[in-house]
Amino acid sequence: MVILRGLIVHTPKNPFREAGALQAFSDGGLAFREGRILALGSFAEVRAQFPNASVQDCREGILLPGLVDTHVHYPQTRVIGAMGYSLLDWLQKRTLPLEAQLSDNKLARELAREFVKLLLRNGTTTALVFGSHFQGATANLFGAAEDVGLRIIAGQVCSDRLLLPALHTTPERSYAEQKMLIQRFHGRGKLRYAVTPRFSLSASEGLLEVCQTLLQEHPDLHFTTHLNENLEEIRTVAGLFPWSEHYLQTYDRFGLVGERSVFAHNVHPTEAELLRLAETRAAVAHCPSSNAFIGSGLFPMRRHLLHGVRFGLGSDVGGGTGFSLLKEGLMAYLTQRHAPDGVNLTPAHLLYLATQAGAEILGLGEEVGSLVPGKAADVVWIKPEPGSTLEVHFRHLDSVEDLLGSLFTLHGEAKVQKVWLDGREAPLD
Ligand SMILES: O=c1[nH]c(=O)c2nc[nH]c2[nH]1
Ligand SMILES: [Zn+2]
Numbered sequence: 001m002v003i004l005r006g007l008i009v010h011t012p013k014n015p016f017r018e019a020g021a022l023q024a025f026s027d028g029g030l031a032f033r034e035g036r037i038l039a040l041g042s043f044a045e046v047r048a049q050f051p052n053a054s055v056q057d058c059r060e061g062i063l064l065p066g067l068v069d070t071h072v073h074y075p076q077t078r079v080i081g082a083m084g085y086s087l088l089d090w091l092q093k094r095t096l097p098l099e100a101q102l103s104d105n106k107l108a109r110e111l112a113r114e115f116v117k118l119l120l121r122n123g124t125t126t127a128l129v130f131g132s133h134f135q136g137a138t139a140n141l142f143g144a145a146e147d148v149g150l151r152i153i154a155g156q157v158c159s160d161r162l163l164l165p166a167l168h169t170t171p172e173r174s175y176a177e178q179k180m181l182i183q184r185f186h187g188r189g190k191l192r193y194a195v196t197p198r199f200s201l202s203a204s205e206g207l208l209e210v211c212q213t214l215l216q217e218h219p220d221l222h223f224t225t226h227l228n229e230n231l232e233e234i235r236t237v238a239g240l241f242p243w244s245e246h247y248l249q250t251y252d253r254f255g256l257v258g259e260r261s262v263f264a265h266n267v268h269p270t271e272a273e274l275l276r277l278a279e280t281r282a283a284v285a286h287c288p289s290s291n292a293f294i295g296s297g298l299f300p301m302r303r304h305l306l307h308g309v310r311f312g313l314g315s316d317v318g319g320g321t322g323f324s325l326l327k328e329g330l331m332a333y334l335t336q337r338h339a340p341d342g343v344n345l346t347p348a349h350l351l352y353l354a355t356q357a358g359a360e361i362l363g364l365g366e367e368v369g370s371l372v373p374g375k376a377a378d379v380v381w382i383k384p385e386p387g388s389t390l391e392v393h394f395r396h397l398d399s400v401e402d403l404l405g406s407l408f409t410l411h412g413e414a415k416v417q418k419v420w421l422d423g424r425e426a427p428l429d
Helices: 043-049 074-079 087-103 105-121 135-148 171-185 205-217 231-240 247-252 271-280 288-293 301-307 325-338 347-354 356-361 389-396 400-409
Strands: 002-010 023-033 036-042 054-057 062-065 067-073 124-130 151-155 192-197 222-227 261-265 283-286 310-313 379-384 414-421
Touching: 002 043, 002 379, 002 400, 023 043, 036 043, 062 400, 067 074, 067 261, 067 283, 067 310, 067 325, 067 356, 074 087, 074 105, 074 135, 087 105, 087 135, 087 231, 105 124, 105 135, 105 414, 124 222, 135 151, 135 171, 151 222, 171 192, 171 205, 192 205, 222 247, 231 247, 247 261, 247 271, 271 301, 283 301, 283 356, 288 325, 310 325, 310 347, 310 356, 325 347, 325 400, 347 356, 347 400, 379 389, 389 400
Parallel strands: 002 054, 002 062, 067 124, 124 151, 151 192, 192 222, 222 261, 261 283, 283 310
Antiparallel strands: 002 023, 023 036, 062 379, 379 414
16 A cells, blocks of 8 residues: 655546636645555545555655557657658658568567657556557557556557558458457457557558458457548548548448547548537547647647537657657647637646546546546656756746646656556656
């Protein structure tokens, strides 16, 4: 039994719907045993409840729920920072050649270890991950996550046209390879499988049918892909599926739009698509730094809210600018300031988006995302770098909301000191 003592902040309620969604304990205690949170409250109360527990003093800095990344690409860590491209040429010139190298299993294993370590070092404890086009490399990702105890939902990416030939599969081969991965990894510990066509631009109808078959055969699988990211991409998809009324329909026709589906981006949706996403309870991974970096556009957050379409935050590494979900929170804030009819986000919204909102769209809202007793003890302790502006703010700000605002704004000066996964301290070095 352990009690973490410090400033504890989380958003057990949805600030888009309810006032007072942010809950904070300035000298708080969080007790956990065997991976589960047992109590959250003032340190004095929690200590009185569990007088024999060992106490970890985390009073410098802040304790938050583990962060949840709803869209990140495992093979793309080394692509981050490729400037001057828009989506389709960024893929062709910078990203796909690198992804093709993952046919080398030794490199794939190195990248997988590097990737899970970087997620943890950025405070991410749960992620929906785009795997590799290669079966072996995707198995390496699952293995690396399992080794450190990271909670991931991931899948072998599939495409059978218009990428690099080295990345193309066939419907038959994809079915066989994915089936093996599902049998080996789905439901093993904290690992889950997501059927992952790259986007319908690179997927034939035959391949989308395979995705449909896998979901029919295993109804508890997840589904993820890209949607409405870039105008040229959208035009190309319309040409490839002349029968479709809109991009979403290219997935919907094959039964791929539902409560367990997460669509990355959705920067340029039509009304019909938003209505359909809401009706099916399908969700969106909003990736603000990627949208800015690749120049895809400004996310219409208010339209998603008005339609009741659920969304969380995604780093979208390597189109995004790094693994930090604190930075994605700031980018969401900044881009909404500039979006037509943008939403005025508060620090509580940003924390909610980086934690509980993501957990919910991954179907894990009862398991992670906040520090409510009964949930898994996935916790992050963040400290300001010594001598930094953020440290000055931590010393002088009285309001928790202001402190959280500066944490998101000065995220670059925040150091993830420790991470607990299911109550166990994760290795960060
Ligand atoms: O941001 C993105 N990253 C990708 O790797 C990708 N592939 C298709 N569409 C994509 N969008
Ligand atoms: Zn992506």
